[in-house]
Amino acid sequence: MRYPTGPVSGQKQLHIKGFAPSRRGFIGGAAVAAGAIFLPASLRAEEGPKQGGRLRYGVHDGSQQDSLEPGSWATVMCGAAFNGALCNNLVEILPDGTIAGDLAESWQPDAEATRWTFTLRKGVKFHDGRAFTPEDARQSLLHHMGEGSTSGALAIVSQISGITVGGDDRLVITLARSNADFPALLSDYHLSVFPAKAGGGIDWESGIGTGAFRLDSFEPGVAVSMSRNPDYHKPGLPHFDAVEFIVIPDRSARLNALLTGEVDVIEDVDIRNVGLIEASPGFVIQRTPSLRHLTFDMNCQVAPYDNPAVRQALKLAIDRDDIIAKVFLGEGEAGNDNPVAKIMPLWAETPPEHRYDPEAARKILADAGVKDLVVDLSVSDSAFPGAVEAGVLFREHAAKAGITLNLIQEADDGYWDNVWLVKPFNASDWYGRVTLDLLFSTSYTSDAPWNNTGFKKPRFDDLHTAARSETDETLRRGQYAEMQQILHDEGGVITVAFVSWRLAMAKTIGHGETGGILPADNHRCAERWWRNDV
Amino acid sequence: MNRTSHPILSMVVSRVGLGLLSLLIVSLVIFFSVSLLPGSYASAILGQNATPEAVAAMTEKLGLNEPAIWRYLDWLGAAATGDLGQSFAGRPVMMVLGPRLLNTITLAAVTAVIAVPLAIMLGVICARFRGRFIDRFLSTSTLASISLPEFFVAYIVMMVFAVKLQWFPSMAGIRSSMDFGEQLYRMVLPILTLLLVILAHMVRNTRAAILSVMASPYVEMARLKGESEGRVVMRQALPNAIGPIASVVALNLAYLISGVVVIEVVFVYPGVGQAMIDAVRNRDVPVIQACALIFATAYIGFNLIADVISIVSNPRLLHPR
Numbered sequence: 001m002r003y004p005t006g007p008v009s010g011q012k013q014l015h016i017k018g019f020a021p022s023r024r025g026f027i028g029g030a031a032v033a034a035g036a037i038f039l040p041a042s043l044r045a046e047e048g049p050k051q052g053g054r055l056r057y058g059v060h061d062g063s064q065q066d067s068l069e070p071g072s073w074a075t076v077m078c079g080a081a082f083n084g085a086l087c088n089n090l091v092e093i094l095p096d097g098t099i100a101g102d103l104a105e106s107w108q109p110d111a112e113a114t115r116w117t118f119t120l121r122k123g124v125k126f127h128d129g130r131a132f133t134p135e136d137a138r139q140s141l142l143h144h145m146g147e148g149s150t151s152g153a154l155a156i157v158s159q160i161s162g163i164t165v166g167g168d169d170r171l172v173i174t175l176a177r178s179n180a181d182f183p184a185l186l187s188d189y190h191l192s193v194f195p196a197k198a199g200g201g202i203d204w205e206s207g208i209g210t211g212a213f214r215l216d217s218f219e220p221g222v223a224v225s226m227s228r229n230p231d232y233h234k235p236g237l238p239h240f241d242a243v244e245f246i247v248i249p250d251r252s253a254r255l256n257a258l259l260t261g262e263v264d265v266i267e268d269v270d271i272r273n274v275g276l277i278e279a280s281p282g283f284v285i286q287r288t289p290s291l292r293h294l295t296f297d298m299n300c301q302v303a304p305y306d307n308p309a310v311r312q313a314l315k316l317a318i319d320r321d322d323i324i325a326k327v328f329l330g331e332g333e334a335g336n337d338n339p340v341a342k343i344m345p346l347w348a349e350t351p352p353e354h355r356y357d358p359e360a361a362r363k364i365l366a367d368a369g370v371k372d373l374v375v376d377l378s379v380s381d382s383a384f385p386g387a388v389e390a391g392v393l394f395r396e397h398a399a400k401a402g403i404t405l406n407l408i409q410e411a412d413d414g415y416w417d418n419v420w421l422v423k424p425f426n427a428s429d430w431y432g433r434v435t436l437d438l439l440f441s442t443s444y445t446s447d448a449p450w451n452n453t454g455f456k457k458p459r460f461d462d463l464h465t466a467a468r469s470e471t472d473e474t475l476r477r478g479q480y481a482e483m484q485q486i487l488h489d490e491g492g493v494i495t496v497a498f499v500s501w502r503l504a505m506a507k508t509i510g511h512g513e514t515g516g517i518l519p520a521d522n523h524r525c526a527e528r529w530w531r532n533d534v
Numbered sequence: 535m536n537r538t539s540h541p542i543l544s545m546v547v548s549r550v551g552l553g554l555l556s557l558l559i560v561s562l563v564i565f566f567s568v569s570l571l572p573g574s575y576a577s578a579i580l581g582q583n584a585t586p587e588a589v590a591a592m593t594e595k596l597g598l599n600e601p602a603i604w605r606y607l608d609w610l611g612a613a614a615t616g617d618l619g620q621s622f623a624g625r626p627v628m629m630v631l632g633p634r635l636l637n638t639i640t641l642a643a644v645t646a647v648i649a650v651p652l653a654i655m656l657g658v659i660c661a662r663f664r665g666r667f668i669d670r671f672l673s674t675s676t677l678a679s680i681s682l683p684e685f686f687v688a689y690i691v692m693m694v695f696a697v698k699l700q701w702f703p704s705m706a707g708i709r710s711s712m713d714f715g716e717q718l719y720r721m722v723l724p725i726l727t728l729l730l731v732i733l734a735h736m737v738r739n740t741r742a743a744i745l746s747v748m749a750s751p752y753v754e755m756a757r758l759k760g761e762s763e764g765r766v767v768m769r770q771a772l773p774n775a776i777g778p779i780a781s782v783v784a785l786n787l788a789y790l791i792s793g794v795v796v797i798e799v800v801f802v803y804p805g806v807g808q809a810m811i812d813a814v815r816n817r818d819v820p821v822i823q824a825c826a827l828i829f830a831t832a833y834i835g836f837n838l839i840a841d842v843i844s845i846v847s848n849p850r851l852l853h854p855r
Contacts (some may be wrong), residue, residue: 063812063815063816064621064630064634064809064821065621065812065816066623067625072623148591148594148595149588151588152588154587154588155588217711219633219709219710219804220630221804221809221812222707222709222804246705247802248707248802249799249808249811249812250800250802252800253704253802256692256696256697256704256705257802259697260697260700260704262703262704413571413572414571414572416577417577449586
């Protein structure tokens with residue numbers, strides 16, 4: 001079926017824009033929340049979900065490397081089609097960022113949060129009619145473990161020391177160390193449940209899961225077609241009869257596919273095309289605040305950034321709003337030097353808000369006896385889209401505070417190998433982590449592998465360890481709030497902006513509140529969305 | 535004796551030998567230039583999950599910690615026996631590229647079947663009516679389409695036929711599950727674009743080749759004998775211009791296999807070009823190597839065919855003294 005393709009003048013504009021050199025290549029995966037506004041769900045859900053019809057989703061990130069093997073999943077295609085539509089995990093992430101049971105109904109930790117007992121849902125069937133059993137869940141985790149595992153979930157499953165099946169609906173997971181957030185980690189998209197094989201291992205090759213859709217065809221790097229699973233364990237879901245995920249890597253081709261009715265939804269809309277789509281009557285831009293944030297990171301171990309006054313002054317010498325308005329064309333929300341996104345359930349406010357204040361920055365430096373501060377900021381277009389332009393503006397902002405900022409434009413290729421984690425002041429693009437524990441232990445504790453800010457503070461590490469085994473929700477929230485405050489006050493991260501997943505879709509597609517921890521409504525667009533025109 | 539009595543055979547043998555040598559050099563250059571690229575398959579695939587342990591395990595599994603020269607020789611040995619190896623993602627390279635190659639060849643074949651006769655016909659018409667309106671019109675329009683970058687032509691075609699007229703789909707994303715009719719329907723716009731891009735080149739060269747022959751004394755002779763201008767072009771000039779025409783046709787056919795990357799991207803056509811881009815992004819060396827071999831083979835093969843045709847069409851080369 002075809003959709004109205006919008007005003008003729010709009011189309012003309014589209015094609016001309018299509019040629020514009022995309023040197024800025026703006027905002028790769030997600031982009032930015034205009035003031036973190038959810039489109040009111042009621043706008044398109046006036047009559048509630050309808051059954052039937054087909055969803056065609058234009059994916060920007062899919063590859064011929066894609067495979068059904070869950071440890072190898074790396075693209076949005078694998079996430080949305082296989083994790084989100086074909087399979088289920090033991091738990092799922094709700095749109096509000098909280099964790100709910102999926103194939104597990106409930107769970108119970110012991111007092112130290114090292115031994116977790118999951119009660120599994122009964123009556124769930126795989127697409128071939130087999131019943132889902134605890135052994136399937138066990139093998140689906142074991143698949144990612146063991147010597148020589150190359151799974152993307154290795155960091156998560158390496159915390160597991162043992163998995164036992166208890167009865168016909170229990171799974172007991174023992175951890176090597178406490179982790180009060182463990183169930184949330186099981187939402188990792190690699191940890192999808194596949195049927196166990198008789199001799200151990202899982203059968204991922206057949207493409208059989210428990211999910212809302214059955215696999216009809218899979219052509220790596222081209223498309224995945226699926227049809228409704230009538231026996232799905234969530235009542236009333238899914239709404240579509242069929243879904244299709246179509247790989248369209250080129251941005252202009254993706255936009256054309258949407259506007260000519262070849263697909264219903266596209267991801268990763270170029271910010272320069274937002275106005276065009278919003279002016280077309282049949283389409284809307286859908287923004288979902290994400291965990292993704294774009295930063296300038298200072299290494300706290302290297303002079304002059306080892307001086308807290310220098311870090312503080314630089315945090316006040318950048319005009320985030322100016323950068324968001326000019327570089328991101330308004331598609332972003334200023335960060336407050338706290339790498340935790342507001343959509344995380346454990347996000348805490350970190351006062352005072354760091355706003356551009358060159359006089360205050362100048363005074364901090366003068367009080368600390370720092371004269372004629374000169375810093376070198378390493379940027380590249382591959383650091384984050386618009387990083388070079390953001391750096392140029394930062395240079396002008398800092399000059400007003402008496403700081404000389406030399407902008408070093410690094411080579412695009414190899415930026416992540418040669419500059420990031422290496423140069424003491426560099427631009428970085430963070431996709432966020434599903435729990436604060438994982439976020440801090442990968443990037444901010446003293447021993448974190450990606451501690452790009454060289455942050456080492458015993459109090460922070462102690463809080464991190466304590467929070468990990470703290471099962472009292474209030475205490476834990478307090479510990480995490482203090483950690484965020486420490487990063488805001490003393491850390492080396494300057495959060496330029498938090499960005500949103502930015503989709504464009506035909507108005508015929510309906511949806512409720514959408515989740516932004518993962519792309520595509522936490523990967524579950526296929527089962528959560530519906531068509532209004534059936 | 536044999537060498538002189540089989541000029542084509544000896545030429546083919548020596549050219550195939552040189553072609554294989556070129557393939558070897560191409561594979562060597564590609565292999566080592568890819569290993570010069572920063573980043574590795576492990577870090578590209580694991581992305582922000584690339585813990586040092588996971589990267590080490592992946593590197594070990596793929597044998598990437600072996601010295602590059604051994605990996606190359608390993609690959610070369612297997613490739614020599616026709617085994618292009620496994621993609622780093624675990625599937626045989628032939629399985630990854632097979633369907634893509636089929637798509638690319640289908641697109642190239644359909645385009646060529648239309649383009650080659652059409653181009654030669656138009657070229658002949660231009661030469662026959664040299665300087666007249668039809669010649670000027672075709673020369674100007676082909677010159678215009680040759681000057682436009684192919685993506686521009688693609689977008690114009692898309693705007694007219696997919697957006698305005700809505701006759702054809704803007705996306706040529708064919709699947710193996712579609713029947714050939716539907717595949718063809720989806721391929722119309724890429725074919726049309728490719729026609730506009732390659733026709734110009736072939737028409738102009740056909741015209742030029744024929745016109746240069748038309749200046750020869752034997753054409754003058756034919757005219758003096760009173761043959762009609764049309765017959766002169768078809769009987770005297772065209773057969774003697776086949777050599778140059780064949781080489782420009784061959785060049786364009788090779789382009790249809792290896793040069794259509796931009797068109798594939800614009801129309802989301804799942805061909806070898808897109809596969810190679812994808813593989814380079816992921817540093818999937820075996821797939822990159824295979825793509826390079828396919829492209830190089832297409833170039834060498836088509837040029838060989840063009841040389842054979844020009845020898846066959848030229849009695850002086852066919853029967854050397």
